[in-house]
Amino acid sequence: MTVILEAHNLVKSYPLGGRSVEALRGVSLSVSKGEFVAIMGSSGSGKSTMLHLLGGLDRPTSGEVVIDxxxxxxxxxxxATLTRRDKTGFVFQFFNLIPLLNVAENVALPFLIAGESLGQHRQRVQELLALVGLEDKAAHRPDQLSAGEQQRVALARALAPEPAILLADEPTGNLDYTTGTEILDLIWDSCDRLGQTIVLVTHDARAAAYADRVLVVRDGSIREEIVLGRRRDHEARALIARLAALGL
Ligand SMILES: Nc1ncnc2c1ncn2[C@@H]1O[C@H](COP(=O)(O)OP(=O)(O)OP(=O)(O)O)[C@@H](O)[C@H]1O
Ligand SMILES: [Mg+2]
Known part of the structure; x- marks a missing residue:
């Protein structure tokens, strides 16, 4: 198994009114190519901080991140910005689409930022829209889409440059159960069919149950690792019950 993402002893402190908040207290992990890892933990446990450091959106106070x-x-x-652009795709809880761009342009945003045109990537954009089931919405603007559709656009945009790693922070946090399931199924498909490496942050046991492996974070440290393996019965009640029993 090729290791695609490594963290060595990550520490992150935020200064706060003369004191400092220790958001991460020495996190080490290793993710293999094509693996689906969920990071689970309660609010304030350090999940987003960890994901931002793993994706190079922020720098650790100490420790190292190795991406591909x-x-x-x-x-x-x-x-670091160029590496992040090349190697990682992000999906956030609040979709973060550009309101003035249409769906196709939003999906093509990574290319537009790199100074390329939509025309150069029209075929790739079509493929991505087909992947997320939005071929007929290419000309819509984000405010003309449902929340689930907006998140599908965000997912297509994150996958557009074929990133080594897809990082998702509570991607179903603003979606109802059914729409959330659609997004999780799409993320899972991109891992299982396309071999995409996924790191997904969630406090939802149902979302975590999609992963091959779940890392449980408490107080800025990884406290537990649960290996689930590749499964197709995401809704397996026993698993969810086991995760839910962690009381996160
Ligand atoms: N910019 C900041 N300045 C000071 N403290 C911060 C900052 N960002 C995060 N923290 C603190 O670091 C800790 C971890 O925050 P983080 O956002 O990683 O939690 P989380 O697990 O993602 O929570 P949630 O589930 O609510 O999104 C929290 O105690 C938070 O208050
Ligand atoms: Mg968070």
């Missing part, structure tokens, strides 16, 4: 063989901790800001 590149030690991002040793890069300057500009190099």
């Amino acid at each position: 063989g590149v030690n991002v901790s040793q890069l300057n800001d500009e190099q």
Whole structure:
């Protein structure tokens, strides 16, 4: 198994009124190519902080992150931004689409940011829209879509540059049960069919049950690891019950 993402002893402190808040207290992990890892924990446990460091959106106070063989901790800001753009795709809880761009343009955003045109990538954008079932919505603007459709656009956009790793922070947090399931199924498909590596942050046991492996975070540390393996019966009640019993 090729390791695609590594964290070594990550510490993150935030200064707060003369004191400091220790959001992460020494986190180490390793994710294999094609693996689906969920990071689970209650509010304030450090999940988003961890995901931001893993994706190079923020820097650790100490420790190292290695993405696809590149030690991002040793890069300057500009190099780190380029590595992040090349290697990672992000999906957030609040979709973060650009309101003035239509669906196709939003999906093509990573290319537009890189100075390329939608025309150059029209076929890729079509493929992605087909992947998320939005072929007929290419010309819509985000405010003309449902929440679930908006998250599907965000997912297509994150996958557009074929990132080594897809990082998702509570991607179903603003969706109802059925729509959330659709998004989780799409994320799972991109892992199972396309071999996409996934790191998904959630406090929802149902979402975590999609993963091959669940890391449970408490107070800024990984306290437990649950290996589920690749499964197709996501809704398996026994598993969910086991995760729910953790009381997160
Ligand atoms: N910019 C910041 N300044 C100060 N403290 C922060 C900052 N960002 C996060 N924290 C603190 O770090 C801790 C971890 O925050 P984090 O956002 O990672 O939690 P989380 O597990 O993602 O929570 P949630 O489930 O509510 O999103 C919390 O105690 C939070 O208050
Ligand atoms: Mg969070």
